[in-house]
Amino acid sequence: MLNVETNSLKMLDEQIAKIADGDKSALAVLYNCISVSVYSYALSVLKNRSDAEDVLHDTMLEVWRSAPGYQSMGKPMAWIITIARSLCLMNLRRKSRFSDEPLETAVYMPENEELTSEDKIVIRKCIETLGDSEREIVILHAVSGFKHREIAEILGLPLSTVLSKYNRAIKKLRKTLSDN
Amino acid sequence: MANKDIEQKIKSAFSKSVPDILDSVLQQCSEQKGTVIEMTENKKKKGLIYKIAAIAAAFVVLFGGTAAVLSMIGVNIVETKVFFDVNPSVEILLNRNERVLEVNALNSDGEKIIGDMDFKGTDLEVSVNALIGSMLQNGYLSDIANSILVSVDNGDPQKAAELQQRLVENINAIIGGASIDGAILSQTISHDSDISALAEQYGVSCSKAQLISDILAENSLLTFEELAGLSINELNVLRQSDGITNDNLQITGTPSTDRYIGEKSAWNKAVNHAADNAENQELKKDISNLICEKTDENISAADGKVKLDIENGKMVYEVEFMVSDYDYEYEIDAVTGDVVKYDRELDDDYRDSSGNKKTTGDSSNSSDNKSSTSNNNSSSSNNKSSSSNKKSSPSNNKSSSSGYIGEQKANDIAFKHAGVSVSSVNELETELDRENGTVVYDVSFSAGGYEYDYEINATTGKIARYDSEIDDDYRNGTDTKTSSNSKSSSNGKTTSNNKSSSSNDKSSSSNYIGEQKAKEIAFKHAGISGSSAKEFEAELDRENGVVIYDVSFSAGEYEYEYEINAITGEIFSHDKERD
Numbered sequence: 001m002l003n004v005e006t007n008s009l010k011m012l013d014e015q016i017a018k019i020a021d022g023d024k025s026a027l028a029v030l031y032n033c034i035s036v037s038v039y040s041y042a043l044s045v046l047k048n049r050s051d052a053e054d055v056l057h058d059t060m061l062e063v064w065r066s067a068p069g070y071q072s073m074g075k076p077m078a079w080i081i082t083i084a085r086s087l088c089l090m091n092l093r094r095k096s097r098f099s100d101e102p103l104e105t106a107v108y109m110p111e112n113e114e115l116t117s118e119d120k121i122v123i124r125k126c127i128e129t130l131g132d133s134e135r136e137i138v139i140l141h142a143v144s145g146f147k148h149r150e151i152a153e154i155l156g157l158p159l160s161t162v163l164s165k166y167n168r169a170i171k172k173l174r175k176t177l178s179d180n
Numbered sequence: 181m182a183n184k185d186i187e188q189k190i191k192s193a194f195s196k197s198v199p200d201i202l203d204s205v206l207q208q209c210s211e212q213k214g215t216v217i218e219m220t221e222n223k224k225k226k227g228l229i230y231k232i233a234a235i236a237a238a239f240v241v242l243f244g245g246t247a248a249v250l251s252m253i254g255v256n257i258v259e260t261k262v263f264f265d266v267n268p269s270v271e272i273l274l275n276r277n278e279r280v281l282e283v284n285a286l287n288s289d290g291e292k293i294i295g296d297m298d299f300k301g302t303d304l305e306v307s308v309n310a311l312i313g314s315m316l317q318n319g320y321l322s323d324i325a326n327s328i329l330v331s332v333d334n335g336d337p338q339k340a341a342e343l344q345q346r347l348v349e350n351i352n353a354i355i356g357g358a359s360i361d362g363a364i365l366s367q368t369i370s371h372d373s374d375i376s377a378l379a380e381q382y383g384v385s386c387s388k389a390q391l392i393s394d395i396l397a398e399n400s401l402l403t404f405e406e407l408a409g410l411s412i413n414e415l416n417v418l419r420q421s422d423g424i425t426n427d428n429l430q431i432t433g434t435p436s437t438d439r440y441i442g443e444k445s446a447w448n449k450a451v452n453h454a455a456d457n458a459e460n461q462e463l464k465k466d467i468s469n470l471i472c473e474k475t476d477e478n479i480s481a482a483d484g485k486v487k488l489d490i491e492n493g494k495m496v497y498e499v500e501f502m503v504s505d506y507d508y509e510y511e512i513d514a515v516t517g518d519v520v521k522y523d524r525e526l527d528d529d530y531r532d533s534s535g536n537k538k539t540t541g542d543s544s545n546s547s548d549n550k551s552s553t554s555n556n557n558s559s560s561s562n563n564k565s566s567s568s569n570k571k572s573s574p575s576n577n578k579s580s581s582s583g584y585i586g587e588q589k590a591n592d593i594a595f596k597h598a599g600v601s602v603s604s605v606n607e608l609e610t611e612l613d614r615e616n617g618t619v620v621y622d623v624s625f626s627a628g629g630y631e632y633d634y635e636i637n638a639t640t641g642k643i644a645r646y647d648s649e650i651d652d653d654y655r656n657g658t659d660t661k662t663s664s665n666s667k668s669s670s671n672g673k674t675t676s677n678n679k680s681s682s683s684n685d686k687s688s689s690s691n692y693i694g695e696q697k698a699k700e701i702a703f704k705h706a707g708i709s710g711s712s713a714k715e716f717e718a719e720l721d722r723e724n725g726v727v728i729y730d731v732s733f734s735a736g737e738y739e740y741e742y743e744i745n746a747i748t749g750e751i752f753s754h755d756k757e758r759d
Contacts, residue, residue, distance in 0.1 A: 040194035110197035119193035142187035
């Protein structure tokens with residue numbers, strides 16, 4: 001699973017370098033490290049599990065394609081999430097032209113058997129209670145381990161906005177999860 | 181629910197949500213790679229031999245590559261991270277079969293431990309044997325430093341706990357095999373961005389950062405910075421000395437303190453030092469009675485206490501005892517036995533009893549009382565008390581013959597630094613004194629509504645310490661001052677009151693937040709209710725030119741001290757000390 005500690009970042013950089021050389025086992029290692037972050041992020045933005053799956057898939061392909069041109073700035077995760085983000089935005093743009101899907105649990109709730117009923121409540125509350133950008137920020141911080149400053153960079157928002165949205169979101173979640 | 185708990189729940193729920201689409205990704209990549217080669221070949225119109233080579237290459241990538249990758253899926257994936265911290269810090273990355281994928285050094289000592297050993301593909305147990313063996317061989321684990329921190333990071337807490345247990349048993353056996361009684365701290369950890377940030381900032385592993393954070397959570401007097409430089413054995417000793425336990429931290433064995441001189445030896449060094457510096461035979465005798473001569477004799481709790489602590493990143497014994505109304509506080513270097521710091525002040529009970537209890541050492545009465553507010557200068561009282569009330573006049577240049585700069589020069593240095601003219605100075609006192617073994621001139625005077633106190637190195641003329649505060653008469657007369665304001669009432673300093681009446685504009689007290697507000701700010705920061713605070717004192721003071729409230733009180737087992745900006749209410753400094 002992803003870990004944005006320095007060592008892990010170094011490890012990701014190494015994998016991307018190997019991927020650039022066509023090493024698919026490195027792509028498998030990378031997938032294991034980043035799939036949770038990418039999928040969770042995509043799910044939080046798209047609120048649709050099948051679209052999120054597509055984004056995870058396409059992000060991996062894009063990494064495979066773009067790895068030779070990747071220049072390490074010590075921020076491999078930010079690079080990957082930026083790819084995922086632009087794929088999400090493309091998906092949203094496409095969606096808004098053709099349909100306006102209602103928000104239904106069945107549409108977004110993942111089907112993994114490991115999910116406990118509490119996990120499902122947490123996911124449902126994240127999707128239904130939080131605003132879109134609040135959710136995006138919370139997932140990037142809680143699941144991917146990005147610092148608020150890094151999230152501000154990725155999303156192109158002022159740090160103060162990220163912090164206040166994050167705090168508001170956590171407050172909402174605390175309340176709604178305690179009510180359950 | 182704490183933020184951390186909520187984040188953990190989110191992380192856990194979303195982590196389980198991911199569909200496994202790796203096969204499909206890998207397949208698609210192969211197809212793409214094949215296509216790319218074909219397109220290149222078409223475009224560039226290479227000869228037949230190149231075509232065959234390119235297609236063969238595509239097949240290798242497509243089939244051979246895929247087969248190899250598929251067989252490696254799972255075995256090349258990091259499922260668990262194990263961290264060992266002693267002073268060397270290393271991490272071991274494991275796949276799901278507990279085969280080692282990588283071993284990485286997390287500090288330079290870690291590099292020494294790993295050397296040129298190649299662990300890839302080895303069994304975890306083999307790697308642990310080699311790593312711990314290397315730590316023993318290189319002296320990082322020994323009789324005098326027997327602690328190791330073992331940390332396991334695995335998404336599945338049950339698996340992590342099980343592996344933690346096995347590792348502890350395994351390491352215990354290895355260390356025991358070297359005839360060393362190991363002290364093993366172990367924990368399960370998971371990614372925490374705050375811990376990672378601290379680890380990065382201070383250049384320690386996340387596992388050590390977690391341990392340090394746990395210690396700090398229990399002892400707020402310490403700082404991350406000073407703990408980051410300690411070895412695990414030193415942290416373990418501190419943790420034990422403070423009685424810190426944590427639900428997540430499993431502890432086996434006792435950390436070695438063999439490197440240190442021992443509590444008794446530290447106690448005796450402090451007591452001997454105090455006796456050597458006693459100003460009269462009677463006090464010397466009283467102090468000497470505290471010496472612990474027999475090896476099996478325990479230091480009586482009634483006499484005082486001694487405990488291991490840390491000072492400027494060094495392990496010290498903190499020794500405290502009381503003799504003849506004096507509180508002595510020593511810090512003794514735990515390894516060398518040197519006196520690092522010492523301090524003597526008049527006992528609180530004595531001070532609160534309006535001076536009637538005992539009348540010897542009058543002059544030390546004034547200086548000792550002062551030391552309770554300005555904290556640093558109480559050890560200077562030894563010489564003062566013997567020179568009983570003697571005020572030095574400029575002509576009393578008693579030390580010019582001994583290689584010292586002389587009182588006059590010391591005065592000039594102080595006046596210059598304070599920016600006052602000689603003509604504006606009142607109540608000048610200059611005394612030769614001793615501060616932590618260094619001879620200083622203690623110069624105190626008042627000028628322009630302020631009281632100044634300087635310590636000037638008697639040999640070099642360098643200012644060792646200085647303090648200035650608003651003269652008592654300048655303070656807000658309406659404030660409900662508490663009884664401890666001995667400064668204005670006891671010694672002979674305030675005899676000439678005429679100095680303060682003219683320039684009161686400096687402290688226009690109407691702008692100040694008031695004692696009550698300062699008190700509330702301090703209580704809020706300390707997280708205590710007003711009713712639980714005792715021995716409350718608040719004084720208007722000046723720190724680096726800014727008027728502050730100097731607030732102190734005790735609550736529970738702690739003494740608190742705050743400096744609060746008298747106008748903005750901002751907390752300048754705060755200190756919490758065990759009572």
